[in-house]
Amino acid sequence: MTTIAPTAGLSIAEAAERTGLTTHTLRYYERDGLMLHGVGRSSSGHRVYTETDLAWITMLTRLRATGMPIREVRAYAVLCREGDGNESERLALLQAHRARVLAQLAEVTEHLGAIDNKIGIYQSRLETVGV
Structure with a gap:
């Protein structure tokens, strides 16, 4: 566990506010092995999030928002934590998700397009009736 000076980052509440996630979700990401590395702790034991942590959380949020399953997000995180040498696996994972x-x-x-078509039909009908 990394200990960070309290002024070196953000509290979990501040990180939640910056990322738009709940503190519960941030704790879940950490507990479930989705973070790039362990979140640092202050001398009092409170989580301290860095800008690097927030950038990673933003990427996790984007992957999840586009429907990437947690197991794939976890696999991606594992590959990233392992460091250089597995870029082809990371690329394949992201390309499959992109597809x-x-x-x-x-x-x-x-x-x-179908919805826009229906809207056009109703707008035309209303214009014809003079509404």
Whole structure:
């Protein structure tokens, strides 16, 4: 466990506010092995988040928001913690996720087109009636 001076980073409440996550989620990320490295602690034992921690949490949030399963996020975190030499595995993991996100985006775009079509139909009808 790393001990950091209290002024060297953010408390868990401050990190939660900056990231838009709850303190519970931040603790979960740490407990479940999703963090890049262990979160430092102050001399009093409180978590102290660095800018590097916040950048990593932002990446985790983006991966989760785009539907990456926790097991894949964990695998990605493990690969990153292992350091240089496994970039091809990291790349493959992210490329596979990107392909899934692009497929979802195409599907949502198609659905949006159908909604826009219906909106156009109703707008035309209302304009014809003079409403």
